[in-house]
Amino acid sequence: MKKIFLVIMCIFSFSSCFALESKDKSHDLEVVVTVVTDEEITEEEIIKEETAQEETEEKDLLQESIMLEDSGTLIPEEIEVSLKYDKYFINYDYIVANKGEVNIRESPALSGNVIRTASMYEKLNLYETVKGEYIEKYGSDVWYHVYWWQNEEQQFGFILSSVVEMRKFQFDKMYSEIEKMEAEAQLGRITYVNNYKNRAGYPPRNKGRVYDDYGNRRAQSAPGYFSLSNKENFIYIEDGSLLRVLDDVNGYYKVLVENNGLQCWVPKVYLKSQSLNELKKIVIIDRNNQNEGVFEKTNQKWVLVSYTLATTGANAKYKIETPLGYYYVIEKREKFIYLNDVTKVIAGYAPYAVRFTGGTYIHGIPVNYKITGKKRIDPGHIEYTSTIGTTPLSHRCVRNYTSHAKFLYDWVEIGKTIVIVIE
Numbered sequence: 001m002k003k004i005f006l007v008i009m010c011i012f013s014f015s016s017c018f019a020l021e022s023k024d025k026s027h028d029l030e031v032v033v034t035v036v037t038d039e040e041i042t043e044e045e046i047i048k049e050e051t052a053q054e055e056t057e058e059k060d061l062l063q064e065s066i067m068l069e070d071s072g073t074l075i076p077e078e079i080e081v082s083l084k085y086d087k088y089f090i091n092y093d094y095i096v097a098n099k100g101e102v103n104i105r106e107s108p109a110l111s112g113n114v115i116r117t118a119s120m121y122e123k124l125n126l127y128e129t130v131k132g133e134y135i136e137k138y139g140s141d142v143w144y145h146v147y148w149w150q151n152e153e154q155q156f157g158f159i160l161s162s163v164v165e166m167r168k169f170q171f172d173k174m175y176s177e178i179e180k181m182e183a184e185a186q187l188g189r190i191t192y193v194n195n196y197k198n199r200a201g202y203p204p205r206n207k208g209r210v211y212d213d214y215g216n217r218r219a220q221s222a223p224g225y226f227s228l229s230n231k232e233n234f235i236y237i238e239d240g241s242l243l244r245v246l247d248d249v250n251g252y253y254k255v256l257v258e259n260n261g262l263q264c265w266v267p268k269v270y271l272k273s274q275s276l277n278e279l280k281k282i283v284i285i286d287r288n289n290q291n292e293g294v295f296e297k298t299n300q301k302w303v304l305v306s307y308t309l310a311t312t313g314a315n316a317k318y319k320i321e322t323p324l325g326y327y328y329v330i331e332k333r334e335k336f337i338y339l340n341d342v343t344k345v346i347a348g349y350a351p352y353a354v355r356f357t358g359g360t361y362i363h364g365i366p367v368n369y370k371i372t373g374k375k376r377i378d379p380g381h382i383e384y385t386s387t388i389g390t391t392p393l394s395h396r397c398v399r400n401y402t403s404h405a406k407f408l409y410d411w412v413e414i415g416k417t418i419v420i421v422i423e
Contacts, residue, residue, distance in 0.1 A: 079304055327357045
């Protein structure tokens with residue numbers, strides 16, 4: 001490619017500027033035409049021009065995108081933050097790649113360059129939600145503006161909302177639950193159902209069934225009769241469930257069941273008259289978002305001491321969902337032994353287990369024993385798994401990073417700590 005420049009020089013004599021009728025008109029105006037020829041522009045320069053144009057187009061796309069929602073989850077003013085455990089930082093609002101690998105792009109459009117690919121189960125911090133290119137296949141123009149850290153540098157990109165799941169820490173809801181239980185505790189006489197492994201005895205069948213009208217199961221539960229004169233009508237109240245004692249008559253306690261707000265009569269053999277000495281510590285598990293918040297009352301103020309990811313129980317063969325509700329922290333075990341689903345022989349253990357209902361614990365990453373001959377060999381603790389905080393997978397327990405389970409194991413005080421499961 002060549003460029004041609006015309007240089008026109010007009011030289012006027014001083015006198016000819018005012019005397020257009022000069023006899024020698026050649027001195028009145030002199031025109032000089034110069035042809036300048038450049039060298040050919042290099043291929044590198046062409047690429048630079050094209051790249052600059054593409055970058056401009058990308059910036060235009062960014063400018064055209066409209067913010068739909070700021071990632072604005074905040075801690076309620078009534079809650080202070082003083083973290084005692086802060087490993088595995090995650091923003092209060094984040095996304096999870098639960099549907100497979102996904103592309104992270106420079107702009108909210110399929111034409112945007114792919115920065116990198118997020119792996120299955122990866123979590124990315126959510127910065128904001130924007131309106132970008134409409135993708136007909138998914139019927140959506142909603143994109144997530146996300147960020148992550150790479151070599152201590154913050155990186156940003158965009159992901160189509162339809163191919164990931166958005167999660168958040170429901171601190172407002174958590175605080176509402178704290179307020180509710182604190183009010184209940186102040187009324188006094190808080191106890192819990194104590195029928196682990198049916199040690200207090202199996203309750204009767206409910207109309208011949210092992211589940212009641214509310215879906216509560218018979219195993220490791222207590223019967224709650226609505227009337228002592230008609231014991232055909234009752235519910236099952238699961239082990240560990242918090243109750244407030246209202247009355248005491250002929251071998252029964254009249255109680256308020258915190259899980260459902262119902263009042264009923266429970267045989268004394270299934271519970272103690274009073275167990276919660278002081279409500280000082282609360283662990284709140286969010287079944288929907290697969291995360292949890294840990295709170296402690298200090299100087300008359302509730303303090304967030306930890307927030308982390310968690311994995312709850314699945315609704316599948318050999319597995320049960322982690323039950324919703326309010327539970328007493330009953331015991332701690334450094335190792336909780338579990339069995340193989342099929343053979344029923346010892347398969348492994350979960351470290352730093354805190355039990356709050358039936359055989360349901362908050363614990364670290366499960367460890368399968370290695371079998372050599374007839375010996376079981378402990379391969380050691382597993383700290384991390386990519387499935388933590390993604391989708392319900394456990395048998396009924398709540399999995400944590402092992403280091404967080406150890407933190408809870410050391411932090412929990414029996415008689416002063418409860419667990420709340422929300423969604």
